[in-house]
Amino acid sequence: MRRIVVIPDTHIPDHHAPAVSALLGFIEATAPDEVVHTGDLMDYPQPSRWTQGTREQFAGSVKADSKRGRRFLGALRERHDGPVTLIGGNHDTRPHAKLLAAAPELAEGEEFHPRTLLDLDAYGVTYVDGFHPIAPGWVATHGHLDIPLSRIAGRTAGNAAARLRTNVVMGHTHRLGLIPESGGYNGRLTTYWGLEVGHISDIRKANYLKSGAANWQMGFGLLYVDGTHVTPHAVRMSSDGRFAVEGRVWAPTGIRI
Template sequence: MRRVVIISDTQIPYEDKRALQNVIGFIKQTKPAEVVHVGDLMDFPQPSTWSKATRAEFEGSIYQDSELGKKYLAELREAYSGPIKVIEGNHDLRPRAYLAKYAPALAESRDFDLDQLLDFQAYDVTLIKGFYDITQDWTITHGHLGFSISHIAGRTAQNAANKIGKSVAMGHTHRLAISRESFGYQGKISTLTGFEVGHLCDLKKAHYLKNGGANWQQGFGVLDIDGSYVHPQGIPIHKDKTFSVDGFKYGGK
C-alpha cells in the first residue's frame, strides 16, 4: 500500500523540537510514498494583523523565523528524498496578508509568500493553496477555509467532509481524532470520514495560551492507500515524545 505521512501545525518557532525530530526520524526509517505538511508550518507572529499598532509590528521577526523554517525543511529533506508538499495554513499566510492589506503596492513582488520566504525551490517542496485531492474520494486541506469549527475532536473534519461530499484529512484544530458518518438510501450506503491529524507545537511556547493549556492533542497522521481504499491512522505522541506505529516504537532511546 502507498503510505502518506501527514504533519500539521508545527507553528515554527513554537514547534516541539523533540517531537518533530522523532517524527522526522520515523519518516527516515519508514520511507513513505509522500509527506504532506497540512498547514501552519510557520506561525509568523509579527508583524501580522494581530500585532497591528503594537511594538511587534515595528520589530518584526519574519526573516528570523523563516531561517528556522528553512532549517526544518533541510532536516526533513536530508532524511527523506521523496515528494514533500506543504498546504498553506492561516498562520503561513500572515506575512503576505499583512503586506497585501497595509502595503498593497509591494504585494506583487511575492517576497512575503511562504514558498519564497522558505525557498521551497531549493528544498524541492511543492506549495498547495486550498485542497489536495489524494484520491478521488479523499482530500487534504488545512481546515481554515469556511468550515464549522467544533471543540469535539474529529467533528470539524466531519463537518468539512459532509459539506464537500468527500472524506477530509485536516489540521487547524490541533486535535487528533477520526470521525465517520454513513448515509443510506435504498440499500446503498456511503461513508464519509473526517480525520484531524493533531499538532506538533509546544504549548509552553504558545504565549497566547493561558497557562499553556488547551484542548489539543499532539500527534500526526498516516494514510495507507490502495486504489480507492484509504485507511487513516491518528498517531498520538506520548508525554515522553515517543509514539508507536504498526507495532513498533519510535523516538525512544
C-alpha cells in the same frame, strides 16, 4: 501499498522539538511514499492580531524564523526524497496577507509569500492553496477556509467531509480525531471520513492561551493507500514526543532544527 505521512501544524519556531525529531526519524526509517504538511509550518507571530501594539510586533524576526523553517525542510529532505507538499495555512501566509492589507502597492511581488520566504522550489516542495487531492477519494486542506470549527476532536473534519461529500484530512484545529459520517437508504450507505491530525507545536509558547491550556492533542496522520482503498490513522504523540506505529515505539532522535 502506499503510505502517506501527514504532518500537522508545527508553528516553527514554536515547534515541539522532541516530537519533530521523532517524526523525522520515523520518516527516515520507514520511507513513506509521500509527505504532506497540512499547513502552519510556520508561526510568524509578528503580523498576527495577538501582537498588535506590543513589542513583539516590532521583533523583526520573519526572516530569522523563515531560516528555521528552511532548516526543517532541509532536515526533511535529507531523510525523504519522495514528493513533499505544503498546504498554505493562515499562519504561513500572515506576512504576505499583512502586506496586502496594509500596503497593497508593495505586495505585487512574492518576497513575503511562503514560496519565497521558505525557498520551497530549492527544496522541491509543492505549495498548494486550498485543497490538495492527497489520495483516491480524499482531499487534504489546512482547514481555515470556510470550514466551521467544532471543539470536538475530529468533528470539524467530519462535518467538512459530509458537506464536501469526500473524505477530508486537515490540520488547523490542533485536535486529533477521526470521525465517519454515513448516509444513504435501503442499506446503501456512503461513508465519508474526517481526519484531524493534531499538532506538534509547543503549547507552552502559545502566549495567547491565557489559561496556559487548550483542547489540543499532539499527533500526526497516516494514510495507507491500496488502489482506491484508503485507511486513515490518527497517531497520538506523548508529551515527550514518543508514539507507536505498527507495534514499534518511536522516540526523539536528537535531530535539531
